[in-house]
Amino acid sequence: MTIFQFPQDFRWGTATASYQIEGAAQEGGRGVSIWDTFARTPGKVFNGDNGDVACDSYHRYEEDIALMKKLGINTYRFSIAWPRIIPDGDGEINREGLDFYHRFVDALLDAGIEPFLTLYHWDLPQTLEDDGGWGNRRTVNAFVKYAEVIFKEFSGKINFWLTFNEPWCIAFLSNMLGIHAPGNKDVQTAINVAHGLLVAHGKAVQSFRRMGITGQIGIAPNVCWAEPYSKSAEDQAACDRSIALNTDWFLDPIYKGSYPQFLVDWFAEAGATVPIQDGDMEIISEPIDLLGINYYTMGINRHNPEAGVLQSEEMNMGLIKTDIGWPVESRGLYEFMHYLQKYGNVDVYITENGACINDDLENGKINDDRRISYYEQHLAQIHRIINDGINLKGYMAWSLMDNYEWAEGYRMRFGLVHVDFRSLVRTPKESYYWYQNVIRNNWLEIRN
């Protein structure tokens, strides 16, 4: 038996997002988001699943908070649905939407749980997408107006703020690969979206500072760690491109005030350029306080001219995979956290980490041993990272409960709690009780 003791002030939590759990899509004055539209577009989402009901957390949040309290977490990451706050994107404020989130945040605080608020977790008001989306400065300015409404409303209640979740997914998965909403497949559009959201991020941070809002603010990139299939320079360069597009493309502008030139040049070869306007990079590089890092898996990549714009092909190395097909390899988290040190030993929270394991109820229990094994491996790496002196301050498991996994609909289950999407009954899985024990002890026991 090996014991890994965590720091006394280490934060333990779980994470969700508005469109994935709330439901009540036509209630409370909520407007239409790009995911409502995308989900209703034939062929885009498995089974045509949408977020109309989801986990119905809009109505059942007190039950969810009771599960969080029983789990023993002290931190809960959630996102605000912009379409609940300003239904048409940049028009009238919907008081009913603000009141819902006040009730929710107050209930979290009453339960002794620190809210970790994400402003944008992919549910853009459709009206703004119709007018050009993140590539149009109207959307950038509308985001700042929305952010300032939330800052003003929740300052004093919220101490941890994130502007954007997974900017690579918002820009490239959704606008170059077309896999997520709005489903564009155009490199220039993706680069325009990435730049727009970065300017929006910087302007929101400037507002946060100017308004004297409580707490710390940052952004949450997702990680795409990759190691070369061979020792060839070509394969290493292919890995560098994959890693950098998820991380450096966003963190270089924020921490250095400029894009990674080798990728700018790579995209220029493909005929795509970054639409930088005077003053943009100064805005984007407004200093932040923390980073959220979302890690799921890593790849072994090789250069392949046929493998998309980046010409970086992920090889199937025969590793154990989760049920969504992602290799289980916790080593990439350790390697990435050291890679991240090039931006300084900044405060980092793992804001998402978890496994898609689609076990179902058997005799009233869900024996998700594979999920427990995934968490054991990744928490052991977390301990190793902390032991190396890296400022990793907390960990949020993705996810509290099974929810709407975007284009995969409800078939892919990441939760510590099982959700029956017909009855909406929640059932803690064996991994929930395992995580409860880790939190209670503040240590990890690795079975020999």
Ligand SMILES: N=NNCCOCCOc1ccc(-c2cn(C[C@@H]3NC[C@@H](O)[C@H]3O)nn2)cc1
């Ligand atoms: N990276 N290169 N890929 C090249 C080609 O990929 C094809 C498929 O791509 C991807 C990549 C990444 C994801 C993904 C999903 N989640 C889980 C959510 N995170 C935020 C939260 O809402 C969770 O639901 N995180 N990441 C999906 C599909």
